[in-house]
Amino acid sequence: xxxxxxxxxxxxxxITIVSSCKKDKKNGPVTPPAGAVQLWSNVHVIDSTQxxxxxxxxxxxxxxxxxxxxxxxxYIPQIKVGDIIIGSAWGGYIRKVSGTSLxxxxxxxxxxxxxxxxxxxxxxxxxxxxxxxSSQQSAGVTRNFSNFGIFTSTDFKLELLxxxxxxxxxxxxTFSFDSTGLTNFxxxxxxxxxxENITIGSKGAMPYQWxxxxxxxxxxxxxxxxxxxWTSGGSIQVPVVVKLVLSFLVTGYGGTPNLDTINTNMSWxxxxxxxxxxxxxxxxxxxxxxxxxxxVFAFDTFSRVYNTYESLSFLAQIKTSLYNVAGPELSMGLxxxxxxxxxxxxxxxxxxxxxxxTTATNSQTNNPxxxxxxxxxxxxxxxxxxxxxxxxxxxKISGDNQTANVVTTLPQPLIxxxxxxxxxxxxxxxxxxxxxxxxxxLSAYNLYTDQNGLAQVTWTLGPPMGNQNVTVKVVDGYNHxxxxxxxxxxxxxx
Numbered sequence: 058x059x060x061x062x063x064x065x066x067x068x069x070x071x072i073t074i075v076s077s078c079k080k081d082k083k084n085g086p087v088t089p090p091a092g093a094v095q096l097w098s099n100v101h102v103i104d105s106t107q108x109x110x111x112x113x114x115x116x117x118x119x120x121x122x123x124x125x126x127x128x129x130x131x132y133i134p135q136i137k138v139g140d141i142i143i144g145s146a147w148g149g150y151i152r153k154v155s156g157t158s159l160x161x162x163x164x165x166x167x168x169x170x171x172x173x174x175x176x177x178x179x180x181x182x183x184x185x186x187x188x189x190x191s192s193q194q195s196a197g198v199t200r201n202f203s204n205f206g207i208f209t210s211t212d213f214k215l216e217l218l219x220x221x222x223x224x225x226x227x228x229x230x231t232f233s234f235d236s237t238g239l240t241n242f243x244x245x246x247x248x249x250x251x252x253e254n255i256t257i258g259s260k261g262a263m264p265y266q267w268x269x270x271x272x273x274x275x276x277x278x279x280x281x282x283x284x285x286x287w288t289s290g291g292s293i294q295v296p297v298v299v300k301l302v303l304s305f306l307v308t309g310y311g312g313t314p315n316l317d318t319i320n321t322n323m324s325w326x327x328x329x330x331x332x333x334x335x336x337x338x339x340x341x342x343x344x345x346x347x348x349x350x351x352x353v354f355a356f357d358t359f360s361r362v363y364n365t366y367e368s369l370s371f372l373a374q375i376k377t378s379l380y381n382v383a384g385p386e387l388s389m390g391l392x393x394x395x396x397x398x399x400x401x402x403x404x405x406x407x408x409x410x411x412x413x414x415t416t417a418t419n420s421q422t423n424n425p426x427x428x429x430x431x432x433x434x435x436x437x438x439x440x441x442x443x444x445x446x447x448x449x450x451x452x453k454i455s456g457d458n459q460t461a462n463v464v465t466t467l468p469q470p471l472i473x474x475x476x477x478x479x480x481x482x483x484x485x486x487x488x489x490x491x492x493x494x495x496x497x498x499l500s501a502y503n504l505y506t507d508q509n510g511l512a513q514v515t516w517t518l519g520p521p522m523g524n525q526n527v528t529v530k531v532v533d534g535y536n537h538x539x540x541x542x543x544x545x546x547x548x549x550x551x
Contacts, residue, residue, distance in 0.1 A: 101140060254324075302375070486510075
């Protein structure tokens, strides 16, 4: 009997030990999955269902802030000096604790600015913030403008007469950390479509010099993606508070030394695909950029003017901030120069051109939100250039001196080519066709030259037999006929 008692006691002891070991193993530290994002052990993610951020009182001169919370549950974490608190309330915050106090149901925490490297111990995470205005019928963000004064003085006005911007960006973020801190950061917008259709008017006496920057409109996106991270107690959701501000900007400067009058409109249509971004890797910034651009420039009628110069930029700018701290800026669009020059005496054509157009990306990262004060970075790159030169000469290419039955369409179209004084084609120039004898009809009467400087129509002869003709007129900026203009195409009806 005594032997049986000791056997039962030994069995019970073994069961207790095994149960205790299983319990200890269950309650022991959790091993995160391979490659998981890990937090430092002193990080506290503030859950707004447990703590309500009551108020913040800041002291910008030294970066110290007092955060006052109202506990919504009896839960009070053991927050100590040197710990990190992170939350999404009031625009988000990452703060290092410098002092704590509890009074009258409130918990007050004195803090200074912390960094994302103080929160994330190791691992890589990515997320995307789409920018899409649901109030617009087209994808992305679309803005229309009319009669927007870019610059106005007593004698001169530069105005955006009409225009539309449409951009379809999604901002991608990537962060990587190890025990040394931030190892890789990237923000980019990839294969972003940006289209612009703009008409600008310049009128009055051109001042010697003017400068101006304008924000046409802004669009704001607030997003709080979450990152699954691991602590010794298991997984936890960490909010990453992102604010994106998309602004359509117009900037410019220009002048002329002789105060000539100007009255001209310039328009361009632009369809660009951008990849623009910034990457921090290996301790240095790198620009991420690629542009596929289609840009068409055209000048409208204008008065006598020479030696004027204007530099204009029409940009879509994306400013980023994380946890209320300013981050990189990305700018996409065209920036460049347009000039109007008279190269000779009275009666000579103008040389009018646009050139040097660039796109740019830049960063403002002096605030160490990422984990290191990695300084400022600015870089721009050439996109493409477009030139408009003064029309000089009209040349008949085909369609002259044909013979066909009356009231039938001639087999060859009438083609006229417009070139500048260097023999280069001039596009987007108005050309006027008219039947001046024979009573026939044309497929078009008023059209613009194409990218090769060509304007063409088909001609259906009238009923009279014998000679018939079409006259084509093209003029320069002074309303003077070009060389070989008017051009006359002849045909014989039979």
